[in-house]
Amino acid sequence: MIQRRKTRQIQVGWVKVGGSAPVVVQSMTSTKTHKVEETLQQIKRLWEAGCELIRVAVPHEEDVIALPDIVRNSPMPVIADIHFAPSYAFRSMEAGVHGIRINPGNIGKEEIVREIVEEAKRKGVAIRIGVNSGSLEKDLLEKYGHPCAQALFESAIRWSEKFEKWGFYNFKVSIKGSDVMENIKANLLFAKETDVPLHIGITEAGMGTKGIVKSSVGIGILLYLGIGDTVRVSLTDDPVVEVEVAYAILQSLGIRRRGVEIVACPTCGRIEVDLPKIVKEVEEKLKGIEKPIKVAVMGCVVNAIGEAREADVGLACGRGFGWIFKKGKPVRRVEEEEMVQALLEEVLGHDGEGKV
Ligand code: SF4
Missing domain, CATH: 3.20.20.20 (Dihydropteroate synthase-like)
Known part of the structure; x- marks a missing residue:
């Protein structure tokens, strides 16, 4: 502190x-x-x-x-x-x-x-x-x-x-x-x-x-x-x-939080999806949110469970599919093409203000 x-x-x-x-x-x-x-x-x-x-x-x-x-x-x-x-x-x-x-x-x-x-x-x-x-x-x-x-x-x-x-x-x-x-x-x-x-x-x-x-x-x-x-x-x-x-x-430094904090893995040879594209899209779509929300986007399951547990909402990608985590618990299995949309739904809720 x-x-x-x-x-x-x-x-x-x-x-x-x-x-x-x-x-x-x-x-x-x-x-x-x-x-x-x-x-x-x-x-x-x-x-x-x-x-x-x-x-x-x-x-x-x-x-x-x-x-x-x-x-x-x-x-x-x-x-x-x-x-x-x-x-x-x-x-x-x-x-x-x-x-x-x-x-x-x-x-x-x-x-x-x-x-x-x-x-x-x-x-x-x-x-x-x-x-x-x-x-x-x-x-x-x-x-x-x-x-x-x-x-x-x-x-x-x-x-x-x-x-x-x-x-x-x-x-x-x-x-x-x-x-x-x-x-x-x-x-x-x-x-x-x-x-x-x-x-x-x-x-x-x-x-x-x-x-x-x-x-x-x-x-x-x-x-x-x-x-x-x-x-x-x-x-x-x-x-x-x-x-x-x-x-x-x-x-x-943990002094102030504002808006969405995105934790993304650096990517490596294990990756199965186009993670930079997913992160960019998520970042863009969540730009205006003022609520402090931590979102983890991980390329594979290796670190995903741990990171997702720490985040408010997490996405762990696999080959052609992914798991959405909320407060450390898996809540949805999603196909690759619906990953971003599903993640956004979990973060934003229906009012688009951030429901987490
Ligand atoms: Fe590689 Fe998976 Fe770690 Fe991302 S989460 S850097 S894909 S091992």
Whole structure:
């Protein structure tokens, strides 16, 4: 059982982060924020995939102007991502966003950061302090020569202490470097010192398998150590994939379950059916189910009985036929052509909502 680090709880709109709240899954839109329809459509897809907080980039005037519409129509709290332009932080809060993300290192003078904090306090807006290797303060870069874990940690502690000194506690911190080991070290140093909730992720993880592995290793290790109150997987991909990967990481550590978890055998020479095709079809058909259900699809009887016993519903394939298991008990013998349909019936029930 993973012991989560004890953190204070903060509130981003109606979503709680930290304390006893579940690890929150968040993502960021990849659309131009000012293209309101496109952005809202992506937000809707992310919401359906299980995203709970959404961040939108606010690099230009037209993006600020679009914010009230986006906030009004978003099913989840909206966080404005602000860099270099403090005036957009004020105007985003005016537009009704529930949170803002700033990297104090690129906002400018400390007085300006403080003014943003005071305004967030007045408006009940949460702040994420972003500490990234790419936007570290000059003095820390001079002190350490490069953006190492210690420098990232010092920057994060420095700003957290300032925020608290200014009487503001509704904030979380993210410490992100693209180097997995530095990232883990910096988060560990910070976690030992404070009870500030942490947003975790590996920035610029990249594309495809490499990006997913890098994120899974970095985020997975931190979560295993009990660190992380909200997660964003950053991939050069459709953000919906980020949400799916985030849930897969949380699920594999037993932290959160959402949707159908498919256990499938890797296949070998004993196989008698086209298992990849069956798994793909089952996965596709069960995509929208939110209920946490474990489904095992096994190529032959060797491991099927054991796996099927552990799963809610299992399919053990033989030559030209298969057995459907439910909660460890065989319930139906099915011919090859009806395997998928029969499995789906057992998982979904008649209402299609998941009857297990
Ligand atoms: Fe091979 Fe059967 Fe194991 Fe699948 S379940 S990998 S087919 S032995």
